[in-house]
Amino acid sequence: MxxxxxxxxxxxxxxxxxxxxxxxxxxxxxxxxxxxxxxxxxxxxxxxxxxxxxxxxxxxxxxxxxxxxxxxxxxxxxxxxxxxxxxxxxxxxxxxxxxxxxxxxxxxxxxxxxxxxxxxxxxxxxxxxxxxxxxxxxxxxxxxxxxxxxxxxxxxxxxxxxxxxxxxxxxxxxxxxxxxxxxxxxxxxxxxxxxxxxxxxxxxxxxxxxxxxxxxxxxxxxxxxxxxxxxxxxxYRKVPPVYGCNCKKRIPNAEETANLLTEGQSVQQHRPPTFGKRLLAKVKELKGIIAVFSPLIVYWALFFQQNSVWVLQGQRMNCYFGDLHVPPDLMPSFNDVLVVIFIPLMEYVVYPHIEKTMNVKIRPLHKIFAGMTAAAISFILAGLLELYIEVPVVDCRGNVNLAWQVPQYIAISFAEVLVSVTVLEFAYSQAPNNSKNFATALGFLSQALGTAAMAGLAEIPLARKAEFFVYSGLMALVIAVSFFLNRNFRYRND
Incomplete structure (x- = not known):
């Protein structure tokens, strides 16, 4: 550092x-x-x-x-x-x-x-x-x-x-x-x-x-x-909380209240804002960020399946590499290895190369759209693998090696670098100083809604191979909706 x-x-x-x-x-x-x-x-x-x-x-x-x-x-x-x-x-x-x-x-x-x-x-x-x-x-x-x-x-x-x-x-x-x-x-x-x-x-x-x-x-x-x-x-440098409506008026005491009533002013005009008003003020000033984060619900729903549905898929595969047994719940750690590799690769090689050769400035929304596309591809790969696992051939099921999950983990890791990292940066840079935590929390709210939606979808009795392709199709639809909602987004530093 x-x-x-x-x-x-x-x-x-x-x-x-x-x-x-x-x-x-x-x-x-x-x-x-x-x-x-x-x-x-x-x-x-x-x-x-x-x-x-x-x-x-x-x-x-x-x-x-x-x-x-x-x-x-x-x-x-x-x-x-x-x-x-x-x-x-x-x-x-x-x-x-x-x-x-x-x-x-x-x-x-x-x-x-x-x-x-x-x-x-x-x-x-x-x-x-x-x-x-x-x-x-x-x-x-x-x-x-x-x-x-x-x-x-x-x-x-x-x-x-x-x-x-x-x-x-x-x-x-x-x-x-x-x-x-x-x-x-x-x-x-x-x-x-x-x-x-x-x-x-x-x-x-x-x-x-x-x-x-x-x-x-x-x-x-x-x-x-x-x-x-x-x-x-x-x-630590401890920054005190900044109230959302930038209003620090205090409640008038009895003498001040009498003077205000004499002057014909309302006591309510001098009261601090309520929690509901603060919340409404924050939502209004962050409406552009909300429009960016809302379509990401489906992305987060897909992203977190690597620790659940993909692990269950791995349990039905051959987890041996020679004499070495690799448990299926170890595979998500491969995602972290790829992220550590992809972050410097994207920041110091890919992004500069694209901007230099194509003479364009890569903006956060460009990265987010590309990341959602990569997430959709990862579930297409998972669906194709599921079809292969379920092929009704003698001695086929259970002998598909766990290594065949690597391509879908590469795709979802690429999506993470493009979307997850960018969302944190986007929330901090595009939110006002008094709403940075709230803006960041809105990103996590989109994650919560995505995983909650998946909790309900998990109860629908669909075959795994059908689920993978349905999720990929939903992601493609969301990309189109997100492009429509944010096509005129203006950055704070423009």
Whole structure:
């Protein structure tokens, strides 16, 4: 990390924040990497295995996974309100640390409670044999209740942490625009480092030692993230919240009220704006950003399927590369490797080359449209692979190698660099100073709506091969709608 002036560059603050980002993202991405299998192979299989069939458990697992991801994004919207209107970025981040730590502790306790004595893996037959057939009915409500509470607290905490991207920008002054841009680059880099280690490490721990040890590593990084953030409190630049309507009028006292009434003025004219008025003011000033983010709902719905539906697809494939077994929930970590490669490749090679050779300026909307196209292509590839897996040929099913998922992961990783990174930059650069958290939260709201929609679609009894092509078609339709809505968008710096 470089700065133009080493005396002014917030080295200490950035060091603590980057450590916080990497460790918390390990917890967030690691949880997502194993969560669907936790539902299908452990929680629901152990508690509901006697009443639901395998297909229903898989669909219920997909639905719950999407609901959990949506909960994170809704919490991000709440974080935007809290940071802009009430607490500021620092206090909102502290609240995030408290929720995450408490939720992680409850999740670890719940997993230990469900796990029978002497059983280290998630295999239901071993668990039932060791603990007796009546265990599932006896502890059903307690197990599901504690697991729900734990995931609720943990994911709310992770969702609230989304204000950290704006908090990174707060560490720089207005004159440090170049240093600030580099700071955001380091922030996203450390995010992906955390994801890379978790999406590879968490599935390996899950497969080797079981869910308890896997979740222990996740909870450990949550605690490390909390300690890292709080340890840097002495060196942070803490910007107070800026109220959305830029109105700081106070409520008149009794004497002032009498004078106002004598002068024929309304007391209401001197009251601070209500929360509803502040919200309305923010929505009006961000209507251009809302128009850009709204069509992205389908993109986010497709993007998050790499940790759910694609993992289930991988379970029906040959996961051996010679003698090496690669669990299907390890594949999303390949996405992080590609993102780390693609970001500098796009920023320092592809974008400059296109602008120089074609004499055009690449704008954020150009990147977003290209990214949505790449997402549509990734699901076409997934659908073609599904058709191949289901070919009714002797010895074909189950022998399609997991490596055939690589092309669809390349396409979705390319989409992530073009869309996900650009959305963060777009929200920060195009929003007014008093609404940067709220604008960023709107991006997460579009993610929440996308994953919530997928939670409902997962309940529709469609064949997987049909779903992949339907999602790709929806993405193509959204690209056309987005182009129509944003064809006349004007950037703030134009």
């Amino acid at each position: 470089e700065g133009g002036d080493s005396a002014k560059y917030p080295w200490k603050a950035m060091a603590f924040l980057m450590t916080t980002t990497a460790t918390l993202n390990y917890a967030s991405s690691g949880l997502q990497a194993v969560l669907e299998l936790y539902f299908s192979k452990f929680l629901f299989n152990f508690t509901l295995g006697g009443t639901l069939g395998k297909q229903k458990i898989n669909r219920l697992s997909t639905t719950c996974f999407n609901v959990i991801v949506a909960l994170q994004q809704i919490s991000a919207l709440v974080a935007g309100f809290l940071a802009d209107l009430l607490l500021g970025n620092y206090k909102t981040q502290v609240l995030s640390c408290l929720f995450s730590t408490l939720g992680g502790a409850v999740l670890l306790f719940t997993t230990w409670q469900i796990l029978p004595s002497g059983v280290s893996h998630y295999d239901l037959s071993i668990a039932v044999k060791a603990n007796g057939s009546n265990t599932t009915s006896t502890h059903l409500h307690l197990d599901l209740g504690l697991a729900s509470l734990a995931l609720l607290l943990l994911n709310i905490g992770i969702g609230l942490s989304t204000v950290q991207s704006v908090f990174v920008g707060d560490q720089f002054t207005e004159e440090q625009e170049k240093e600030k841009a580099r700071g955001f680059g380091w922030y996203y880099l450390f995010q992906n480092i955390g994801s890379l280690f978790s999406e590879s490490g968490a599935p390996i721990l899950r497969q080797t030692f079981g869910f308890f040890i896997c979740f222990a590593s996740i909870v450990g990084t949550v605690v490390a993230s909390t300690l890292s953030f709080l340890s840097g409190s002495f060196c």
